Amino acid sequence: MAKVLISDKLSKAAIQIFKDNGVEVDFQPDLGKDPAKLKEIIGNYDGLAIRSATKVTADLLENAGNLKVIGRAGIGVDNVDIPAASAKGIVVMNTPFGNSITTAEHAIAMMFAVARQIPAADASTQAGKWEKSRFMGSEITGKTLGLIGCGNIGSVVASRALGLKMKVVAFDPFLSHDRAQELGVEKLDDLDELLARADFVTLHLPKTEKTANILSAERIAKMKKGARLVNCARGGLVDEAAVAEALKSGHLAGAAFDVFDVEPATENPLFGLDNVVCTPHLGASTTEAQENVALQVAEQMSDYLMRGAISNAINAPSVTAEEAPLLKPWIELCEKLGGFAGQVTENPIQSIEIEYVGHVGELNLKPLTSALTACLLIPLVGEGGVNMVSAPLVARERGIRIAETRKDAQGAFGSYVRLVVTTEKQSRSVAGTIYSDGKPRFIQIKGINLEAEPTPFMLYTTNTDTPGYIGALGTTLGELGINIATFALGRSAKGDEAIALLGVDEKVDAAALKRIESLPQVRQAKALNF
Structure with a gap:
């Protein structure tokens, strides 16, 4: 019988799902806080179900001789060493959409809280003071909300803000104008323009090399005087010290932070300021969200351990055991083609077309297209925001059209894959094939022939x-x-x-x-x- 360890606090409904699927469960919700003990016993389990408290390091995985799957109840996988898990053949799963509504609602709640100074007013009133004139707030209605990132969570925030009669502008290089129109938001191509126009700015993007410190001191200085800033996305996206200075100087009227560069945050430049609202990473902390992600991760892990099915995997395609040997080299090629295109594309993507030429077109194309699309989007949305299963949905949410074409063998190569990426400014292509050694090769870029092993x-x-x-x-x-x-x-x-x-x-x-x-x-x- 497969055996799963739950090392973080998880809804007990998940335990029952595991049992109903024939999986033995060891529920130790505080074990994630004791890395030494966890390392000592991890070798006894086939699966590990976690939230954010458990840190799955390369050192821990050295003892995980039997571990087959790690399930993260939530979207963020910052606490899992993905390369180390992949090297040991451990599938890492998350639940990317289980807490989107909850996180979006928290961002809206934080916006209200900082606009009306609710926490400070509450503390003052409960202390026996009646400082009505001290807490002059700002209306939400008619104000401009600037979204930095308009993906799954950002689009929910946009819909709620529009319902509050706000004007919504969005900066997201990979949000198409068609998708923006569908959401009812104005797409801006310049972040500085958003900062100059928005009365409230809220972030909804992952932390990657490209987005780290996206609101630097220089950019914070460009924000509209009297604006308010909300960050319920990821710590490290904002220069917190610069925000503190902008608040002290009066350039910013307020800020609300649910996430911090260093967590747990026991001290921070923002702490103690009157015009700041802080919460301890509560974005996903609702009963409904906790239940949703717990049930999802239990179902996914059970399906994999008992039936070999893979869903919402960060580091593995959704393929059957029979298909795996045939698809593996082509999946690797598609990952390289998508990764190449994602890293060189700088403008919003409108569509991608994938041509499968020769015998590769006779295979199950879904995992190939998913692998390619996921690796194309990872540089844009971060590893936690997209995986093999969710990639087509994430692409659709951004208005990116995906087309597959099967063609008979032609040209010098009997079988190859060509990716054509169309942006608002141009179309570019990259093609590759599998050589006799079973390894992928780039064979054409922008219509120019070459031969290069990734x-x-x-x-x-x-x-x-x-x-x-x-x-x-x-x-x-x-x-x-x-x-x-x-x-x-x-x-x-x-x-x-x-x-x-x-x-x-x-x-x-x-x-x-x-x-x-x-x-x-x-x-x-x-x-x-x-």
């Missing part, structure tokens, strides 16, 4: 086809201490646009990338990580 760290450039570029690029990388593993080149015509795709031994950081971009032949340079 590596963990890569450098992609578009450049003018002029003599000396290869030497200049190689010399620059050498000066930066970056070793070249592979080097693939292609061009559309002599003297026209050319591309280079290099495998390198270490990550190309922002400073190195800036140096490469300064080369006179370079039109664009991107650091890629796979």
